[in-house]
Amino acid sequence: MLADLTTGFADWQAAVDDAITVHSDNQYTIYMGAIAERVKGALLPRRWKEEAEPEGGWYQAEKSDPCLSIGDPYPHFIVPTLPLVSRPIPLLYERQREFVREMPIRQNDLDSFSFYSSVDANYEVNLPPHSNLVIELDAGELVTGYPLYYIDQGKGAKVTFRYAERYFEPGNVKNSTVRDDAYNGVIMGFEDIYYPSGQAELYEPFWLRTFRFIRIEVQTGESPILLRRPRYLESAYPLQAKSSVASPADWVEPLYNVSLRTLQFCMHETYEDCPYxxxxxxxxxxxxxxxxxxxxxxxxxxxxxxxxxxxxxxxxxxxxxxxxxxxxxxxxxxxxxxxxxxxxxxxxxxxxxxxxxxxxxxxxxxxxxxxxxxxxxxxxxxxxxxxxxxxxxxxxxxxxxxxxxxxxxxxxxxxxxxxxxxxxxxxxxxxxxxxxxxxxxxxxxxxxxxxxxxxxxxxxxxxxxxxxxxxxxxxxxxxxxxxxxxxxxxxxxxxxxxxxxxxxxxxxxxxxxxxxxxxxxxxxxxxxxxxxxxxxxxxNLTTLPETPTESRSDCHAWSALPLYELTHCILGVKSLKPGWCEVLIEPHTLNLPEMKGEISTPAGIISVNWKKTDKAFYIAGNVPDGIALTVRWNGVIDVNYPNGGSFNESVNCDTSL
The missing domain is CATH 1.50.10.10 (Glycosyltransferase)
Structure with a gap:
């Protein structure tokens, strides 16, 4: 037996992976939760996901008991340090996605190649022997997931995949420049390195990667290499975003959406300070x-x-x-x-x-x-x-x-x-x-x-x-x-x-x-x-950074504060008692002319729509039946709805305050 990995069953197989080593070659891997890989493709077991008899040295798992006893998983009350238990949260979702564009390469960089230069439906490109070429891809937004790299031939080549949340000013790892400025910025970050086997293969890193931009640098040897345009499996906790807000103010919905993406990609097996x-x-x-x-x-x-x-x-x-x-x-x-x-x-x-x-x-x-x-x-x-x-x-x-x-x-x-x-x-x-x-x-x-x-x-x-x-x-x-x-x-x-x-x-x-x-x-x-x-x-951020300026991380969910402010304070929906058995709707309208939204609560969906004019304020919406409701605004509206339901209030007043 290679290791005690028993789950109480023994209907699975295991193999020793000699192909992958982890490395820490630059400053980005020092505090990384992700594992930067160096992979020898020729040593990877093949087709183990698709076939019952895959290549490689596979061993049948054996069920083991912690003591000399049969039938009792914990005899004499001896319990393993980390016993396996049922998963308390749902599985992470996976969704296959495409990169949205190829980025321009700086003039002083390596020669570039393009997947769009081919009319082939698979967007394949052949790179010649003894070449050193590069491409940079944009996912369109910061994501977490598993890149899928399709490679054929290329024996003796080295392919480096570099992941970044944004473009940086050269030599500056903390800056607040436009995130997709490829003309003035460079991609800096941690790297996976892959050595092709010379056969058709699909490389997928073991652990999820965080990126908006990926730089692929290819150094070929004696043989040419064929690459197909990469895809990736977006993966995160299956957060069901049921609340929404809308306003004529041009910043409300974009900021809400950016905040939501920030939260989403800081949620996996646990909450995370930052996914990168x-x-x-x-x-x-x-x-x-x-x-x-x-x-x-x-x-x-x-x-x-x-x-x-x-x-x-x-x-x-x-x-x-x-x-x-x-x-x-x-x-x-x-x-x-x-x-x-x-x-x-x-x-x-x-x-x-x-x-x-x-x-x-x-x-x-x-x-x-x-x-x-x-x-x-x-x-x-x-x-x-x-x-x-x-x-x-x-x-x-x-x-x-x-x-x-x-x-x-x-x-x-x-x-x-x-x-x-x-x-x-x-x-x-x-x-x-x-x-x-x-x-x-x-x-x-x-x-x-x-x-x-x-x-x-x-x-x-x-x-x-x-x-x-x-x-x-x-x-x-x-x-x-x-x-x-x-x-x-x-x-x-x-x-x-x-x-x-x-x-x-x-x-x-x-x-x-x-x-x-x-x-x-x-x-x-x-x-x-x-x-x-x-x-x-x-x-051009798609998630929110750790700090307002000079930020290291570009996705840090303590910055997703607008999710709370827009729903609870500006739209104005709050719980007055534990479990949302009593609700207060008291919007802080600030400098906004109008807002509407739906908020998901344990009591059900609460909808609110308020509007200000020069002389009046209007508010309407619905709270689930049976939920006691109070509607307040600016000291001139204070109405109780003991049984919840629909509400509609207005007041003529000076709303310039």
């Missing part, structure tokens, strides 16, 4: 991605799996790993707090208290870990590990500078927010005494922050006791935790947005910034912030 690089499931990223998933289709499968994954990552000291599954342990303590937020989001979406009970011990362990970090000031300090909060230019590695000298206001406020959320979860699952304890802890931290970190002169909270630095992050979390309310909250948030010296949030923390503005009654100020997304559209 790490392909890792990080807690904070995943919390946001799950929220966005709820917004567009209501799917909870991958979110449930993520909650279990991160629960399984809990370390003996009481903190979770910040990314999981992973062969290497990495810890960002604040990400463990986002696990609690994610559990609360799931409860709000589904009303499922049983799953909350399942993970209460993990919540308790995380919060107790932070409680042990409270110092003499009454604040959490010297947390250790990677104290990341956000990719702020002024913070090394995304860590608040204050955390290196003592307590960090931001870390403490995120901790308070998690305590408050955990208190709610404890109460709804019958542990009111634990909930009261968490609320008491939260109040103590808030009192210390108010005493040690508030600056009346600046009208903001500094980054730590006697640490004179100010960030949007500290102010927004002060609002979200209720430390700042009413007029003080407005003052804090206006200063956070308007004072040039205040450190700014990047895309990773933008969701929380928008929520703070909404809670402070200042959602109209999100117009200027949303421009960061709108201004990306002329760059």
């Amino acid at each position: 690089y790490e392909q890792m499931q990080f807690i904070m990223d995943t919390r946001l991605q799950a929220l966005f998933t709820y917004s567009v289709g209501g799917d909870i499968g991958l979110a449930r799996k993520a909650l279990e994954d991160f629960h399984c990552s809990l370390l003996p000291e009481g903190i979770t790993q910040n990314r999981f599954p992973s062969t290497m342990v990495q810890i960002i303590p604040s990400f463990s707090l986002h696990y609690i937020f994610m559990l609360h989001d799931y409860y709000q979406q589904t009303g499922d208290t049983e799953l909350v009970k399942r993970y209460r011990p993990t919540v308790d362990a995380i919060l107790d870990w932070f409680e042990r970090k409270v110092g003499n000031t009454g604040l959490v300090e010297r947390i250790g590990y990677w104290e990341y909060i956000d990719w702020v230019t002024e913070w090394e590695a995304g860590e608040p500078a204050a955390s290196k000298e003592g307590p960090s206001t931001v870390h403490n406020l995120v901790y308070v927010s998690a305590l408050q959320v955990a208190a709610q979860l404890s109460i709804v699952t019958g542990r009111s005494q634990v909930g009261e304890e968490y609320e008491l802890r939260a109040r103590g931290i808030l009192q210390s922050i108010e005493r040690l970190c508030w600056s009346e002169q600046q009208g903001m909270y500094c980054e730590g006791p006697a640490f004179e630095q100010y960030s949007q992050h500290a102010q927004l979390w002060a609002v979200l935790t209720g430390l700042s309310t009413g007029e003080k909250a407005k003052r804090v948030m206006n200063n956070a947005l308007d004072k040039p010296e205040v450190l700014k949030c990047s895309f990773s923390m933008a969701f929380f910034l928008f929520r703070a503005l909404e809670k402070a009654g200042m959602y109209e100020r999100t117009v200027e912030l949303m421009n960061q997304w709108i201004e990306l559209l002329p760059l």
Whole structure:
């Protein structure tokens, strides 16, 4: 037996693959979740997908028992470390697609070839011996999947396939240029290398690839080579996008669609930070991605799996790993707090208290870990590990500078927010005494922050006791935790947005910034912030980047925030009670003249259509029967529909506000 791969059955075969080796030849493969391959075609087993008796050395699998016992899969209660269980999520979809165009090759590059130079229906091209030729192909949009390369002849040749999300300025791996500018840009990225066997063959990489552009460079030897135009199998999680929005504003639908594609291609066997690089499931990223998933289709499968994954990552000291599954342990303590937020989001979406009970011990362990970090000031300090909060230019590695000298206001406020959320979860699952304890802890931290970190002169909270630095992050979390309310909250948030010296949030923390503005009654100020997304559209992006400028990744789903804002806030559809048994429709119309849409919820489809004119506002739509509904707008509409159904309201007023 080659390895213990038993599934409880033994009706399959296995073969040792000597053809493929993995390599790490450039900077793009250092942090790659994908496996860059070097393949010797002559050693690949052939026709194993099509024939019952394929070529190569195949071995019949054998069913094995962990101990000398027959019939009992786990005798004496000895259980394998990773027992195989039924798949908790659906299979990834596969869809065959074509590349949409060949890209021009820079003048100082190699000679190019074209699949369109042939009239053959298969778009085949013959390349002569002793040649070095190149072609670059565009899929039309960033995708994840399996390229299919058809090759014949070519013994002694070397074919290199390079994958890229965009064209780069030469020598610059982080830039914000037009993504398909082939005249001024180059394709940089990781590569698969294939050595043809000289026979007709189809090369498909083992693991999925992320790309919009592929560069194929062919070096032939003594023999010619025949290539057929490649295709690819697009593959990702089968997300059912049931929600939609539309508006006369020219940016709404394009931005919604780009955001949806970003989310879609960061979902595979797990949620991913980015499909091109790490392909890792990080807690904070995943919390946001799950929220966005709820917004567009209501799917909870991958979110449930993520909650279990991160629960399984809990370390003996009481903190979770910040990314999981992973062969290497990495810890960002604040990400463990986002696990609690994610559990609360799931409860709000589904009303499922049983799953909350399942993970209460993990919540308790995380919060107790932070409680042990409270110092003499009454604040959490010297947390250790990677104290990341956000990719702020002024913070090394995304860590608040204050955390290196003592307590960090931001870390403490995120901790308070998690305590408050955990208190709610404890109460709804019958542990009111634990909930009261968490609320008491939260109040103590808030009192210390108010005493040690508030600056009346600046009208903001500094980054730590006697640490004179100010960030949007500290102010927004002060609002979200209720430390700042009413007029003080407005003052804090206006200063956070308007004072040039205040450190700014990047895309990773933008969701929380928008929520703070909404809670402070200042959602109209999100117009200027949303421009960061709108201004990306002329760059011909098909997915959204990790950061607004100088981004590494061009597909990073924490940036898919418009999915949430357009559905929940601008269209205005929100749940008032867990499981969507009561609904609020309260649009923030901002500078838009009109919007309509349908939102998929656990209660069913909710439709809304609102319109502004110079003198009036109109809103109509439908909520499933039996779902209590409140319709509000701008302080002049506030109507209850206790049994749901259709609604139609209008008001004559000055809508210029």
